[in-house]
Amino acid sequence: MFDYRVPALTRRAFLTSAAAVSAGAMLPLQPTTYAADIRQFRLRAGLGRAQIAPEPHGDTPIWCYDGSLPGPEIRIRQGERLRVAVENKLDEETTVHWHGLRVPNAMDGVPHLTQAPIAPGETFAYEFDAVDAGTFWYHPHHRSFEQVGRGLYGPLIVEEADPVRVDREVTWVLSDWRLTKTAEMREDFGNRHDMMHNGRVGNTVTINGRVPDVFQVRKGERIRLRLINAANARIFGLDFGSHEPVVIALDGQPVDPHAPESGLVVLGPAMRADVILDMTAAAGSRVSVIDRFYEDLEFRLVDLAYDDNPLRQKAPDWPVALPPNPLPEPDLASAGRHEVTFNGGMMGAMVMQEMGGSMGDMGKDPSDQMGGMMGMGGMMNMTHSGGIWFINGVAAEGHIMDPMLTLARDKSHVIAMTNATAWHHPIHLHGHSFRVISRNGKRTRYREWQDTVLMSPRERLEIALVADNAGDWMFHCHILEHQAAGMMGVFRVA
Numbered sequence: 452m453f454d455y456r457v458p459a460l461t462r463r464a465f466l467t468s469a470a471a472v473s474a475g476a477m478l479p480l481q482p483t484t485y486a487a488d489i490r491q492f493r494l495r496a497g498l499g500r501a502q503i504a505p506e507p508h509g510d511t512p513i514w515c516y517d518g519s520l521p522g523p524e525i526r527i528r529q530g531e532r533l534r535v536a537v538e539n540k541l542d543e544e545t546t547v548h549w550h551g552l553r554v555p556n557a558m559d560g561v562p563h564l565t566q567a568p569i570a571p572g573e574t575f576a577y578e579f580d581a582v583d584a585g586t587f588w589y590h591p592h593h594r595s596f597e598q599v600g601r602g603l604y605g606p607l608i609v610e611e612a613d614p615v616r617v618d619r620e621v622t623w624v625l626s627d628w629r630l631t632k633t634a635e636m637r638e639d640f641g642n643r644h645d646m647m648h649n650g651r652v653g654n655t656v657t658i659n660g661r662v663p664d665v666f667q668v669r670k671g672e673r674i675r676l677r678l679i680n681a682a683n684a685r686i687f688g689l690d691f692g693s694h695e696p697v698v699i700a701l702d703g704q705p706v707d708p709h710a711p712e713s714g715l716v717v718l719g720p721a722m723r724a725d726v727i728l729d730m731t732a733a734a735g736s737r738v739s740v741i742d743r744f745y746e747d748l749e750f751r752l753v754d755l756a757y758d759d760n761p762l763r764q765k766a767p768d769w770p771v772a773l774p775p776n777p778l779p780e781p782d783l784a785s786a787g788r789h790e791v792t793f794n795g796g797m798m799g800a801m802v803m804q805e806m807g808g809s810m811g812d813m814g815k816d817p818s819d820q821m822g823g824m825m826g827m828g829g830m831m832n833m834t835h836s837g838g839i840w841f842i843n844g845v846a847a848e849g850h851i852m853d854p855m856l857t858l859a860r861d862k863s864h865v866i867a868m869t870n871a872t873a874w875h876h877p878i879h880l881h882g883h884s885f886r887v888i889s890r891n892g893k894r895t896r897y898r899e900w901q902d903t904v905l906m907s908p909r910e911r912l913e914i915a916l917v918a919d920n921a922g923d924w925m926f927h928c929h930i931l932e933h934q935a936a937g938m939m940g941v942f943r944v945a
């Protein structure tokens with residue numbers, strides 16, 4: 452019998468029938484009204500079913516928006532105002548966070564911090580201007596490790612007034628699932644092992660909510676591929692084979708067009724990349740897209756299947772650079788400096804000790820040392836606190852907390868972050884995009900704007916931003932089990 456699953460981290464090759472790749476439940480979302488630059492939508496969070504594993508497996512019970520997986524693609528133009536009425540048909544509270552969008556604090560969707568959670572049966576209307584063009588997504592911020600993990604997420608695309616020319620735009624929402632042999636959801640959400648290690652990594656990887664087989668393309672075609680990693684914990688590192696992807700935006704924000712480092716498009720949870728993909732292989736051929744992020748666990752994500760008829764013989768030479776978004780440029784000379792240290796998890800104390808010797812400038816700030824010590828203390832006492840992960844020595848419990856940092860409003864800030872753990876962490880700041888300016892003391896080549904930055908074990912990096920959005924903003928790891936186990940804090944911009 453057919454096995455769609457990936458034991459451990461990888462996925463076995465699978466066979467599938469043509470029927471299994473026929474259209475899923477992706478319904479285009481129609482605006483209910485279109486009036487004077489306000490675009491209105493409704494989203495209903497509720498129970499559903501989706502054909503995640505290929506037939507002959509049955510469908511899987513999920514939680515989702517509007518009965519579809521992923522949720523409907525919300526697509527608007529830069530500068531438009533968006534209004535989304537979110538109706539909660541779940542049996543528990545929820546909220547919606549507009550990941551990466553620079554919205555007013557009250558529209559940020561963080562339960563208790565920016566709004567009361569939406570109770571079952573109730574509706575909450577979010578409304579904000581789409582300041583930046585780019586590839587974004589939406590998801591709950593209440594018990595995300597389970598609500599997102601069961602399928603509550605969707606893409607949100609803000610189009611440039613003047614987009615780059617392509618033949619086709621495609622959105623791939625990547626995710627994974629932990630399914631049983633009969634394609635039921637494994638119910639072990641938020642278990643302690645996942646929380647202490649690398650989170651809920653699934654055994655079934657999907658594109659737009661289903662295990663893919665082939666993706667049809669034509670020779671000579673130029674595609675703008677919008678990649679969104681909606682997984683709880685899985686990091687993707689996509690190898691497009693003989694193709695030469697050009698990254699033109701990261702986390703929605705334009706970047707100097709470039710080939711991805713080491714050839715892999717790497718996406719931690721919540722991260723996005725816009726990639727220009729010229730279809731340069733032979734008509735009638737097939738090229739596999741391979742995920743190579745985890746060593747020795749590579750697997751075939753999907754095959755690009757070339758039509759027999761080319762669209763054109765050579766790739767077009769249209770320009771690929773995107774127009775910039777209106778982001779304030781941080782002034783490094785006058786910037787305030789802040790230190791943030793992450794610790795905890797399995798082997799956390801060990802890494803802290805090991806890094807202690809090499810974290811020279813951390814030693815100058817006694818509060819960081821404290822953070823480290825408290826982190827280790829917390830490790831030892833974790834049965835009492837429940838905390839497993841710590842930021843500057845504190846493990847968050849729920850969204851109600853005092854700010855860990857206050858950033859002077861409209862001023863530039865550099866935040867130096869140290870990952871004193873043995874694990875990767877995609878670190879996300881709400882309400883702002885920041886430039887990643889250095890990694891391990893080395894200036895980054897593209898000084899890319901991000902809202903979620905992937906930190907390797909033991910890595911030190913610096914980000915810079917102008918804190919121009921007033922309010923209390925979440926700062927957390929987007930491995931949702933890490934977030935739930937303490938790895939979050941609040942930055943106050945005032």
Ligand code: C2O
Pocket residue numbers: 548550590592721879881925927929
């Ligand atoms: Cu995408 Cu605080 O989250």
Ligand code: CU
Pocket residue numbers: 875876877928929930933934938
């Ligand atoms: Cu993490």
